[in-house]
Amino acid sequence: MIESIVGSLNAGAKYIIPLLLVGIPFYALSVKKVKVYEVFVAGAKDGFTIAVRIIPYLVAILVAVGMFRASGALDLLLNFMAPVLNFIGFPPENLPLALMRPLSGSGSLGLLTDLVNEHGADSLTAKIGATMFGSSETTFYVLAVYFGSVAVTRSRHALVAGLTADAVGALSAVFFCKLLLT
Amino acid sequence: MLNYIWFGMMAISVVAAIFTGRIDAVTEAAINMSKTAVEISIGLIGIMALWLGIMKIAEESGLIKIIARGLRPITIRLFPDVPADHPAIGSIVLNMAANMLGLGNAATPLGLKAMEELQELNPKKDTATNAMVMFLAINTSSVQLIVPATVVALMGVAASQIFITTILATLCSTVTAIFMVKMLEKTKTFSVENAS
Numbered sequence: 377m378i379e380s381i382v383g384s385l386n387a388g389a390k391y392i393i394p395l396l397l398v399g400i401p402f403y404a405l406s407v408k409k410v411k412v413y414e415v416f417v418a419g420a421k422d423g424f425t426i427a428v429r430i431i432p433y434l435v436a437i438l439v440a441v442g443m444f445r446a447s448g449a450l451d452l453l454l455n456f457m458a459p460v461l462n463f464i465g466f467p468p469e470n471l472p473l474a475l476m477r478p479l480s481g482s483g484s485l486g487l488l489t490d491l492v493n494e495h496g497a498d499s500l501t502a503k504i505g506a507t508m509f510g511s512s513e514t515t516f517y518v519l520a521v522y523f524g525s526v527a528v529t530r531s532r533h534a535l536v537a538g539l540t541a542d543a544v545g546a547l548s549a550v551f552f553c554k555l556l557l558t
Numbered sequence: 559m560l561n562y563i564w565f566g567m568m569a570i571s572v573v574a575a576i577f578t579g580r581i582d583a584v585t586e587a588a589i590n591m592s593k594t595a596v597e598i599s600i601g602l603i604g605i606m607a608l609w610l611g612i613m614k615i616a617e618e619s620g621l622i623k624i625i626a627r628g629l630r631p632i633t634i635r636l637f638p639d640v641p642a643d644h645p646a647i648g649s650i651v652l653n654m655a656a657n658m659l660g661l662g663n664a665a666t667p668l669g670l671k672a673m674e675e676l677q678e679l680n681p682k683k684d685t686a687t688n689a690m691v692m693f694l695a696i697n698t699s700s701v702q703l704i705v706p707a708t709v710v711a712l713m714g715v716a717a718s719q720i721f722i723t724t725i726l727a728t729l730c731s732t733v734t735a736i737f738m739v740k741m742l743e744k745t746k747t748f749s750v751e752n753a754s
Contacts, residue, residue, distance in 0.1 A: 392659060400612055404619030412615050419614025423607030426670050427599050434595040440567040442591030447571035448578035478698075485708060497716040506709050506720045511727035513698040522694055523686060525670045526677040530685040530753035531560050533742035534694050540738050541699035545731030552723040 426525050433524025437516050441479045450475055466550055469501050473508055474546040478515040478539060485509070503557050507549040512542045602666065609667035613649070622648030636696070636736065637689045639679070646675035650693055657700035660707070669697060685753045688743045695735035701728045 404410035444450065454471055461471060469491065476484040491505040515538040523531055575584040616622050626633070626647040633640070633647050640646055649672035656665035672693060680687050686694075702724050710717040742748050 392661060393664060396664075397612060400616045400619070400621065403621060404615045408619040410615060410618045415615050415618050416611035418611075419617075420607035420611035422610050423603050423605075423667070426610075426674075427603040427606050430602075431596055431599045434599055435592045436564060438591040438595040438598075439588050440564050440571075442587035442594075443571035443584050444567045446580060446583040446587035447575040448580050449570050449574035451578075452574055488709070489712060492712050497713045502713065503716065503720050503723070506705075506713050506717070507723045507727055510702050510705050510709055510720065510724040511731060513700065515698045518698050519694065521666070522669060522673050522697070523690075526673045526683075528677070528680075528684060528686050528690065529560070532686045532691055532750070532753050533739065533745075533748040534686060534691045535559060535563065536748075537691065537695045537735055537738035537742060538698045541695060541731040541735035544734040545699060545727050548727040548730035549723065552726045553720075556723060557719055 429527070430521050430524040433520045434517075437520035441516055445476075445480065445483060465554075466547070467501060467504065469495070470504050470508065470546075470550065473505050474543075477508060477512045477546070478542045481514045481517065484514075500553060500558060504550055504553045507553055508546050511549055512545045515539060515542055605663050606667045606670070609664055610671060613652075613668065613671055616652075617645060617648070622652075625651055636692055639687065640676070640689050644675065644679070646672055646679070646689075649675055653693075654696065654700065657697060658703045660702060660704040662706075665697075669693075682750060682753075685750055687750075688739075691743065692736070692739045695739045696732060699728065699731040699735040701725065701732050 401412040401416070404415075405412050450472065453475060457471065458468055462468065466474075473484055473487045473491065476487055488502075488505050488509050492502045495501040515535070519531060519534060519538065523529070523534070571584055572581070575581040613622075622645060623643060626643060626645075629647075629651050630642045633651065634642055637647065637650070649668055653665055653668040653672055656662075656668055673690065676687060676690050676693065677683065679689070705717055705721055705724055709720070713720065746752060
């Protein structure tokens with residue numbers, strides 16, 4: 377049952393973007409007589425400015441994240457946190473992924489790949505990992521890009537709220553996988 | 559806040575690298591990542607242009623307004639400072655929809671458009687507004703209705719099992735994000751006046 381729902385959802389998902397690309401101009405042209413080509417070009421012009429505007433913010437955040445990953449600081453943090461997490465039943469194999477997820481998309485995908493290769497896609501470890509990966513975003517990257525695009529430097533409570541949500545997301549991934557998939 | 563975290567991450571990295579003997583790797587990472595950051599930004603130009611163009615058509619045809627009006631009961635509670643018929647609401651809603659459906663490529667341009675429109679309402683341009691922080695928090699904790707394509711590719715048949723766990727876990731994280739933002743925005747530490 378679930379498999380067929382998931383199958384059709386994923387099959388449907390690949391039609392969404394083409395449908396939007398055709399559907400929106402179709403509605404505009406047929407119902408509102410909008411000059412779609414001219415309006416498209418006028419809107420698209422901003423793409424360049426926004427992309428260039430985020431460069432300095434992205435450099436700042438990604439360099440810090442890259443140094444953090446390369447230094448082995450993450451491993452030190454893991455050793456430090458392991459006893460506490462063991463106590464609450466958080467599987468130690470999934471901890472690196474949970475910590476990496478808010479920092480780096482490619483890094484966490486690499487860790488997930490390792491988990492799947494090592495434990496097999498059918499293992500609880502891999503399922504917890506995949507749930508974690510799907511249930512959280514690269515918070516640092518999103519923060520840099522979104523705030524950077526409008527030159528906001530004082531982010532207030534955004535990072536605290538985002539990281540708390542990431543932590544709850546990781547913990548609930550463990551909880552629901554243990555509850556439903558064992 | 560970002561000042562301390564940014565500096566802290568780099569300082570911890572250098573200290574940790576001295577202990578782990580990975581100082582060369584840290585230098586290399588710093589140089590490579592600055593390159594990567596530019597490549598990512600430049601790579602965004604095309605996708606940004608495409609979606610901003612389509613969005614402009616949606617705006618001119620009044621589609622955005624229709625969507626914004628339909629979801630007004632929800633958005634008015636999440637973003638009380640944003641007028642219900644403001645174009646930002648339309649972009650926010652579309653960004654959330656794109657995120658839920660796992661359309662990352664479409665989500666970023668829509669999100670940046672929303673930020674630009676929220677910035678128009680911002681009296682203090684270098685400081686995030688309540689609405690911006692709420693938007694960002696919901697965005698990073700987004701409810702995920704479709705398991706990302708990369709995960710499906712990795713997990714194969716087992717991907718169908720993590721469908722429900724992903725929805726439930728993201729529901730929890732989104733509720734947490736909304737709760738945290740609403741709670742923290744009233745505190746003195748994170749007020750607009752004390753913002754850092």
